[in-house]
Each structure stands twice: as structure tokens, then as C-alpha cells.
Amino acid sequence: MTAHHFTLSGAPLAALPSGALHWPAAGLLAVSDLHLGKSERLARRGGTLLPPYDTAETLARLESAIAATDARTVVCLGDSFDDDAAARALPQGAEDRLLRLMAGRRWIWIAGNHDPGPAGLPGTHLVELAQGPLTFRHIAEPGARGEVSGHYHPKARLTLGGRRIARPCFLLDAARVILPAFGAYTGGLPTDAPVLDGLMGPGALAVLTGPRATALPMRAGQGRAPRPLAGSGG
Template sequence: MNFIQIDLCGARLHAHGSGALHWPDEGLLVVSDLHLGKSERIARRAGQMLPPYETRDTLARLEEDVAQLDPARVICLGDSLDDDAATAGLDASDRAAIARMQAGRDWTWIAGNHDPAPSDLGGTAAQMVQIGPLMFRHIATPARGEVTGHYHPKARLGLRGKAVSRPCFLVDRRHMILPAYGTFTGGLCWRTPHLRGLMGADARAVLTGPHPAQVPLPRMAA
């Protein structure tokens, strides 16, 4: 079993080791912060040439999740593109991969702070989506029942005498923050005051990877 089950506001969710969130009862797959085209954006804006493999790898991993879970609906929680010009940098194989995944299913691009939500990659664009007790948007607000992204949370801890850093889901009784799904993305440490301030006293993290694990968030210093 490569997921941890999370019960959020009455919804039974599966936090997968890949960083994808699955809601089996709704046939829904959710991913956040793909940041497709990041290397192209860096080359375009800064002139620094990086191998453009991150988009290919991100889409390949997403195709694997889609094939395995076969969702009826996919929601991308914003920052799917690294900026609003990155669509032009996607090559034919990238667009073909997206089209294959969209075939026969409902696909929604939520607007992020890096992108206004793609308008020419198929699917539909939205600011937010409500399904049952849950609201899907890019950046967290104080509302109950939110599933969001944006912060790229990462857990840093010691396991078996070694320092480990992993992208992670953050969850409490009110809401969940997803890890960045994109291959070439940084992360915000779970100990930062801002992230800890967003989460309740019952908050915990689900570490991604081949063997996802659930751990409590570190206590904030007094």
C-alpha cells in the first residue's frame, strides 16, 4: 500500500507516495504545483541553460498515477505552469502526454500565482472547485475543508541516524496542503513559522516516497 488514508471533513482521501491525492469515492485525482516549463522559463528570463527534462519527468510520473488510479476527474491545484508564457515552451510530446491523460475524463486547471490557469491545453480553467465538503484552491485561507498547494511543504528530520528531507502533505482536522508534484521544485520547511501558523495543534505530515509515512509536526518553540 503506497498511500496513507486521511479522513478530512468526512472525506476519505489517500495521500500517495508520489505526491498525488486520490479521493476514491469521487473518482478524483488531485496534484499541485507541477511547474511545467521551469527550465525553459529560467533560460528565457535568466539565460541559464538547464536540461529541459523536468517537464518530461513530471508528466511521465503523472501519467503513471493516472493510469494506475484511472480517475474520472483530475484537478491541478495551480502553478501547473511555471509562468503564464510557459505553454509556448511545451513541445509536441508534452502536449500529447497531457492530451492522453485528459482523454475521457474531466480535467480542471486551478489558477495559481505563477499562472492564471492554462487556456489552451484542454480541460477547463477555474479559480476554485467545490466538491462535497471540500474546496480545492491554490492558496490556503482560514476556511474549513480546503485542499490547497502553493507552499511546497518539505519535512526535514532524522531517520536511522541520517538527515532526510522529503516533500510532504500537511494535514489537520480543517484542511490539507499538498506537496509540489513537479520534479524541479524547491520546498518550504515544515518548521517555518508561516506553515506552522497555518496548521492546527493536531497537524501531521505525510512524507512522500516509496514508503509514505505519517509523522506529527514538530512543536513550535515557546
């Protein structure tokens, strides 16, 4: 597992290739925007039909991230379910799998804009979590420091081998880190979107997910093939 290691408000963190954020000293793993039940919600509302495997794929990735880090605390940064009805319609097998992951761990559900209410599952439901120097919430707040958030599903657009691709990525600067969407079948917002440009300070990095976490300048690196920056591995 080749992560990008960085420090936010004095807390040593690791952006993992999976899109999860690890705080080893606190035994904490944070993920954002699981959007469990997205294919079910689209089918229920008469939208585009997707293969109904997103929940199983997302839970498998979450299971792997927890096993790799041996996390004692898991923080889900909002939009864990595609809506409240999707939480209630979680298949029994998926619910059992999720409950096994939660067993013996401190599990924090942060409210999102898709799932503002409790999902009827164990764990602690919060609007935001303050732990040590960090604050975990769903949507970034201008002027905040030591902030860990999600919501925007940031994606970097690159040209590789003459082909344009979009890769989910973390965005980080001296004040905050915005996590990519962890769920399968999730779209994304380009890193050059005005709202992201307005949130992120000078020198912000985009850390791409994939086989390894690869860091690029958020602004100057768009449109070029990714090259690891110093300190991006480990």
C-alpha cells in the same frame, strides 16, 4: 502503493506516495504545483540552467498516478506551468502526451500565482472548485475547513543515518490538507516555517512522500527518522 488514509470533512482520502491526493469515492485525483516548463523558463530568463527533462519526468509521474487510481477527474491545484509563456512553449511531444492523459476525463485547472490565466489547453479553468464537502484552491485560506490546497511545496527536514535530508510532504489536520509540489525540480518550504505553523492546527501531521507515505507529527517529529504512525499504511 502504500498510501496514508485519512478523512477530511467526512470525505475518505488517500495521500499517495507520489504526492498526489486520491478521493476514491469521487474518482478524483488532485496534484499541485506541476511547474511544467521550469527548466525552459529559467533558460529563457537567463537563470540557472537545469537539465531539460523536468516536463517529461513530471508527466511520467502524473501518468503513473492516473493509471494507478483510474481517476475520472483530475484537479491540478495551480502553478501547473512555471509561467504563462512556459505553457505556450510546451514542446509538441509533451503537449500530445498531456492531451492523451486528459482525453475522456474531467480535467480542472485551478489558477495559481505562476499561471493565473488559461493555458490554451482543454479542460475547465477555475479559481477554485467546490465539490461535496471539499474546496480545492491554490493557496490555503486561514479559517477554511474541508480545504485542499498546494502552493507552499512543504518539505520535512529529517536526520537519517547522520545525514540531513528534506522530503516533500503533505500537511494535514482536521480542517485542511496541503499537498507537496508534484513537479520535478521544485524547491520547498520547511514545515516549521511560520506561515505553515500558523495555518496548521494542533496535532497536524506531515505525510512524507517516497516508497511509502509515512506520517509524522508535523511539529514534534522534526529532526527524527520517520516512523509510520498507526493508520499510515493501506
